[in-house]
Amino acid sequence: MNQNSTHLLCGNGASSAITLSQSDIPEFGKNTAWSVKKSTMSSGVSAGIELIEVNNGLQTVSILATRGMGLWKIEREGCRFGWDSPVLQPVHPAYINLKSRNNLGWVEGFNELLCRCGLSFNGPPGIDDGAASPLESDVTLHGQIANLPAESVEIEFETNAESETIVIRGIVREASLFGPNLELQAEYRISLGCDEIQICDTVLNRASRPAELELLYHINVGQPVLESGASWKAPIQSLAPKDARAAEDIATPFTYLPPTVGYAEQVYFCKLNGDSQKRSAAMVKSSSGNSGFGIEFDLQSLPYFTIWKNTQATEDGYCTGLEPSTSYPNFKAFERTQGRVVNIGAGESWQTVLKLKTLADNKSVEAFSQKIDAIQGDSQPVIHNAPQSGLQPE
């Protein structure tokens, strides 16, 4: 029973709306009310976005093929995992100008649960004097990849002894003549009935010479998990505020305020501990601990971790971000001086495996929390009171 079946979802003759369910793939998921729906959004700034909704019987995962294979939200039993950005709907890249708003135009499209930031650069805008050429030095906030559409988007139904898995793949290219030639191969693995999504990403450098990579997974959780008294947790080696604003509340870095009018974002840089496989984890949980969201990731590919506390008023985008990444989200030129920019050899790839887990009751929240405790072990976190521009993992 290792029969896999693959279908094209977007472009190249795939029809604009597709719904697949148990009756379409007879050998797959016989005991689960799964479905996959691919549609083209049609309203306002979303018009033209190819949306893939995968229901695995337990939860529905919404993937935005046209926004760099971003993950918009997960809905599970009436609970939405994601956040309420002032940008209410997914925005087609045709309406985004990364150069607008003083090169901060990226914020006009930001509302996903998981948004990749990169690939050539991530972090704040500016002119990167260390770039290979003028083609790569004009840095805009958080890079291009979230505003590039995927091609070759396909679905595979994978069956093996342990599980039945819906796999969604798409390719997003950040390429230009004389510039970078990076190919993101994004893969979502969604097993039937499972509360965990696996993301297996590869970035291939298609150029004849080494390329730089910056990639940050901007994973954003809002209400209902985030609330007054909610908290985050990770197996911390050390933690430092990014700036004076973050240092103000260094006594309480792990808990969240209620929605707060006028709250200015606070960012903390962390070095995390990993298990024997160099894997680490982080989570946000609600005040009562009856819901949460957990992520697991690999410190070899994603050695840096940032917490973004953005507990502004609800209408302004009450949210927190868990951000495993290849470097801290400082300006690229600075990260290069710190040795934190990845180099990918010609024709070579960078890979990572990241897991997202919805936590719907006290028991699963507690289990995830214990997983983090186990990684932490006896080591004591070092909390720096003064701002640091980044912490180097050992």
Place this chain on the structure above:
Amino acid sequence: MNQNSTHLLCGNGASSAITLSQSDIPEFGKNTAWSVKKSTMSSGVSAGIELIEVNNGLQTVSILATRGMGLWKIEREGCRFGWDSPVLQPVHPAYINLKSRNNLGWVEGFNELLCRCGLSFNGPPGIDDGAASPLESDVTLHGQIANLPAESVEIEFETNAESETIVIRGIVREASLFGPNLELQAEYRISLGCDEIQICDTVLNRASRPAELELLYHINVGQPVLESGASWKAPIQSLAPKDARAAEDIATPFTYLPPTVGYAEQVYFCKLNGDSQKRSAAMVKSSSGNSGFGIEFDLQSLPYFTIWKNTQATEDGYCTGLEPSTSYPNFKAFERTQGRVVNIGAGESWQTVLKLKTLADNKSVEAFSQKIDAIQGDSQPVIHNAPQSGLQPE
């Protein structure tokens, strides 16, 4: 007979082409050959624009949902109210880069009879040092709203004792994380058989804190109404040329030249008188007075008025603009120093009601002219010969 019926016109499953007429809405407009057609434009730079054409039995109003609910043109008995821009067709926002042409890229899409300029800023480009943040300081010509697509576009058929009215509504959002969060609720009210359109606009500040608003209605009239010897008229309290170029012809501010090769635009700032309800009016009429275009508006929400004389050669965009607005179209930072930038409280709204009237014969031109005379009453307009950067209403 107060039965209203509402239909979705764009997005969210609305089919791409819709035509409604008397047989579709049996209770509405039994004695009028009205129709509403919603289509998606398909050619060149217009491809993808959702166009709504409302024929009320007398005239056809063309609304561009995808261009911020702008009003492209009105056609009445073979006469087009609008103008011939060098930009021949409506331009989809995907082809507009507001940052191009030294931040003047807005002009590449400008060809409407009524184009809203705003919402966060209006007027010339520059860096607004008084802005709340870098997200709002990068001012491009005339703002974003005309190049953002509407969502939730709907039609309502409204019947009451006095009239039967086709109402078109759409919502346009100018929003970003950390930036403005303004929602334009645009409404066109088109009564059957009537030569007047009512525009009821609301701008809602969805943010948790006060927001700034600049909004100018760029209402543009070209041939055939505009011609050599055509004139404009409004109940003027005072008028001043914007600059030396406008001051050159301060002796003849009210009349228009024929299409003139090499004519450089002339702009006049005005304070207008209002009636007891603080409503005012303005009009353009042809040389013989047998055709014209009138507007009525509210001085409490739109206290400033600008005349744009642009009688260039026909091929260059022979046109005049009547521009009621929340401030003069100077650079926003300057308007702020003059106290002319609107502040909308958190969760609060700004509203206005504006009327557009096609004038198809001497009688209706004369009637509208008398309406203006009545507002003017005995007060004498003050004409300033020297340029002023704005006139404050009393």
Place this chain on the structure above:
Amino acid sequence: MNQNSTHLLCGNGASSAITLSQSDIPEFGKNTAWSVKKSTMSSGVSAGIELIEVNNGLQTVSILATRGMGLWKIEREGCRFGWDSPVLQPVHPAYINLKSRNNLGWVEGFNELLCRCGLSFNGPPGIDDGAASPLESDVTLHGQIANLPAESVEIEFETNAESETIVIRGIVREASLFGPNLELQAEYRISLGCDEIQICDTVLNRASRPAELELLYHINVGQPVLESGASWKAPIQSLAPKDARAAEDIATPFTYLPPTVGYAEQVYFCKLNGDSQKRSAAMVKSSSGNSGFGIEFDLQSLPYFTIWKNTQATEDGYCTGLEPSTSYPNFKAFERTQGRVVNIGAGESWQTVLKLKTLADNKSVEAFSQKIDAIQGDSQPVIHNAPQSGLQPE
């Protein structure tokens, strides 16, 4: 038998996919298996591009209506004439920001066999202090025309005594209020069974005053014609390296390296000789001379010729460009000082006729080579060793 038949291909109600063949046009091409297919591309960055594929029985010509009527590639008997850019697929202009990458964003969409560069400006970006206004001074690399969509795209089947010809026409406008108002009327003439395409382009200045024009035909040939030992040829009056980098290999300007990691582009400016009609020609041929690509053009409309050697690694875009043009691809302000910017009078047009010929065997390569020899005659080319910023034709 001079019956012509014209069909609309894009927009204005033309259906989104059209295939025409012999059975549809009974009187045309009875003895040839020709076809014309118009489709809308649907995948990734290509989504929404209107593609026209003309098979004339011998070869298939792919025209990108949505990318300024560019010619993507020609396929003949399994051989592709074109090149492999790092930009793998045609890119819809909605994904191109000409202001990105330090105003070099044009490179993110560049992968055509023939790409027009212009119309208001061509060449490197910068602020052109000699421009008519701020609307025309903000120069981005190679201009706008390749990233503007065509309208009124039509096909005509033309029959006369000598030939049966499929004619594809499209109009691309580069226009704004207060800015340029140029209309490109692009025409491809493809005769049945013929290895030569004729391009008849007109640029109409629709403004009331003279306009500047810069237009360069970026004609790009990669593998398989381009290979180690391949060479180019033209009837040269004089040739000069553009810069020190090009001067390095001035001893071997006519031959090509194999794909070379780290190769930096080399550009040579040329004055060419013409025949009695002032027509000239150029070609690239493979090492063995069994395949090649030839172009013929008119020195009165296109007096300048540039060779772009870009024999980078295959994955980086191994390619050479033959570039007949109205000026050299230097910054516009400099070209203006050299008297090389075209002025088109109000309402007047610039026209050119350009031919592209696929050369599929030694015989046709040799015949085209002899055509160039005949133009060269006894004149000896002057090769300048030192860089020059342009060579003026006599």
